[in-house]
Amino acid sequence: MIELKDSVTRINMPLVKLENAGKNYITGEISTPALKEINLSIEAGKFISFVGPSGSGKTTLLNLIGCLDRPTSGRVFVAGAEVSAMDRKTSAKFRGENIGFIFQNFNLIPVLTVYENVEYPLIMVQNVQPEERRRRVTEMLDKVGMAEQAHKYPAQLSGGQKQRVAVARALAPRPRLVLADEPTANLDHATAYKVIGLMHAMKKEFDTTFIFATHDQKIVGEAELIYTIEDGLITETRENAAAGGKK
Amino acid sequence: MKNIIKIAWRNLLRYTRRTLLTSSLIALGVALVIVFGGVGNSFRSEVTGILTNSNLGDLQIHKKGYLGSMDNLPLDLAIPEKGLAAIRGILDANPDVLAYSERIRFGAMVSNFAQTTGIRLTAVAPEKESRVCPALPGRIKQGDADPAAFVKPGSVVLPLTIAAGLNLKVGDDVVLVATNKEGSVNGITFKLSGVSENIMGPQGKDGYIHLDDARSLLRIEDGEITEIAVKLRDFKRLGKVYPALKKTIAALPGAKGEAGSEVKPGKGGFETHSWEELSPFSSIARIVALLILVVRLVLVFIVLVSILNVMMMSVYERIGEIGTIASIGTPPSKILALFLVEGLSLGLFSGLLGCLAGAGILLLLQAVKLKFTFGAMDLMLAPAVPLAEMLLSLTVVVIISTLASLQPALKASRMEPVEALRHV
Incomplete structure (x- = not known):
């Protein structure tokens, strides 16, 4: 399922690795550094949080790992492949097969039902056969508690329900890595806890690595490893022994 | 592809009012082309039918x-x-060749013994002429209109304008005076046997006499004639038959020319012309065809602008959505296909709607049978639904829709996901 280049071996390779990765945003003649020489290794199967104030570079780091953006310097490896060197077509294929995304605004496709939204990456990206597709969508909707809403459109759902569907969509293709940018920012306290619990459960069940960019202390408290980012630099790395399974 | 089509249609239905407005505009354009094409073709074939069946024939040899x-x-x-x-x-x-009619055409003077006026006469053998021009006897509104004998020896059929101008009635005597090719003048008294209605064209106001009378009047002793009108079994084959016949006739050696010299074999002594070369109406027919082309170009413009506008708006409104599907891993080619199919579907739907509307209007016109007068001819328009025109319009609309969607679709497929996701 995970596509690795022949020349790259999985053995002893972290799932995510950044080597001196930097990113500058250029506006006219002004170059603004968003990330500075980041070196980072993330092992598979972790629940990780990037925390820091707005504009610190959390989302930029997530975008580089998710091969949505390219670093202006350094290299980024995901699952053994150098994603920073991929062209648009290859990186789209790589994302579709290896990375799931959960967004702050849920980003469900409004013209598709809950079922079709979860099914979308399996049809349009992975070309999964119909029977297997049905099985996986049904399974994921069951797991996120949205099976009974399968026929509804996003506009008919609450914020919490939409984010559960987004979790199901991110996990249905069975990615090794899920990237979530402020996934609880638009949810109330109780719903946010439910969604975090759901992602935690999914992480355990599918051994998926979750990386969050967040301000939310609820998520931070659940993370096994917390990276604090300030002014484009990782200023602190700490393990959270108390992490896991709080609701 | 099924999924792409499904998403494309749902996106179209998502903006129902906009989709319906655009569709209506395109459908109106398509309907206009079909109705204009149907009416134009009906007018052209109606007039062509009258001209070829009344006096020209499909081809003439001189x-x-x-x-x-x-x-x-x-x-x-x-x-x-x-x-x-x-x-x-x-x-x-x-x-x-179904039939052909030999004619002598000449200018003469007609007199009612009190007044005299000029007239153009066509001398024919009525039975042959009726086979070549089956509508001719029907144009004889007063007097004998028997197809086999609408003009007998000793009788003349005069056009309505001359008969009225000379105050003549069927049965009245008239004198026809003509000059033959040697310059001698001769006159014979004829009985007016019929009055024919006028139609447009150079032969539309001719009078008719019997071929034998013309030979007497013009003192033609051998069997020479001035014109052969030819009727084809199938008018639609004119385009194929005419060039072949023209070539064969042109290859015939001419007989004695005016200078008395023999035209050499292969040089050709005769010429063949289709009705289009003989009638000024062919210019009108070409103008009608040109107008249909202009209306078609207007349709292309309508479709191009409408679809381009809708698809541009569609892309700008869905930048965030494009970012989402791109980040999920949708290949750029599928994003391109998604927007192309959306434009194509809109064009196809609108085109079909327009075809139905156009066909409906034409069927209505067919039932009503619109009558009007054109150049002294009474025409009845009963336009057929032009299937080829419909198919062509639909194809043009679908192709232009797809082309108009190409630029917005390319724009969508080339968006950087990270840029698109930032767009709210």
Whole structure:
């Protein structure tokens, strides 16, 4: 399922690795550094949080790992492949097969039902056969508690329900890595806890690595490893022994 | 692809009002093309039918040079007996030729013994002429209109304008005076046997006499004539039959020319012309065809602008969504296909709607049978639904829709996901 280049071996390779990765945003003649020489290794199967104030570079780091953006310097490896060197077509294929995304605004496709939204990456990206597709969508909707809403459109759902569907969509293709940018920012306290619990459960069940960019202390408290980012630099790395399974 | 089509249609239905407005505009354009094409073609074929069936025939054969002097109706550019026999042989052997009629056309004076006026006369053998021009007897509104004998020896059919101008009624005597090719003048008294209605074109106001009377009046002793009108079994085959026949006739050696010299074999002594070259209406027919083309171009413009506008708006409104599907891993080619199918579907739907509306209007016109007068001809428009025109319009709309969607679709497929996701 995970596509690795022949020349790259999985053995002893972290799932995510950044080597001196930097990113500058250029506006006219002004170059603004968003990330500075980041070196980072993330092992598979972790629940990780990037925390820091707005504009610190959390989302930029997530975008580089998710091969949505390219670093202006350094290299980024995901699952053994150098994603920073991929062209648009290859990186789209790589994302579709290896990375799931959960967004702050849920980003469900409004013209598709809950079922079709979860099914979308399996049809349009992975070309999964119909029977297997049905099985996986049904399974994921069951797991996120949205099976009974399968026929509804996003506009008919609450914020919490939409984010559960987004979790199901991110996990249905069975990615090794899920990237979530402020996934609880638009949810109330109780719903946010439910969604975090759901992602935690999914992480355990599918051994998926979750990386969050967040301000939310609820998520931070659940993370096994917390990276604090300030002014484009990782200023602190700490393990959270108390992490896991709080609701 | 099924999923792409499903998403494309749902996106179209998502903005129902916009989709319906655009569709209506395109459908109106398509309907206009179909109705205009149907009515234009009906008008063209109706007038063509009247002209070819009333006096022109589908083709005419003359001595070389005759067409250039046709307004003078020259008797010295006649088809001699020997040439006529050769032409008869060719026409008789051609399976596409239904009938042909030999004619002598000349200018004369007609007098009611008190007043005299000029007239153009066509001398015919009525039975043959009726086979070539089956609508001719029907144009004779007063008097004998028997197709086999609408003009008998000793009688004349005059056009309505001359009969009315000279205050003549069927049964009245008139004198026809003509000059033959040697310059001698002769006059014969005829009985008015019929009055024909006028139609447009150079032969639309001709009077008719019997071929034998013309020979007497013009003192033609051999069998020479000035014109052969030809009727084809299938008018639609004119385009194929005409060039072949023209070539064969042109290859015939001419008989004695005006200078008395023999035209050498292969040089050609005769010329063949289709009805289009003989009637000014062919220019009108070309104008009608040109107008249909202009309306078609307007349609292309309507479709191009409408679809381009809708698809541009669609892309700008869905930048965030494009970012989402791109980040999920949708390949750029599928994003391109998604927007192309959306434009194509809108075009196809609108085109079909327009075809239905156009066909409906034409069927209505067919039932109503619109009647009007054009150049002294009473026309009845009953336009058929032009299936080829419908298919062409639909194809044009679908192709232009797809082309108009290409730029917005390319823009969508080339968006950087990270840029698109930032767009709210």
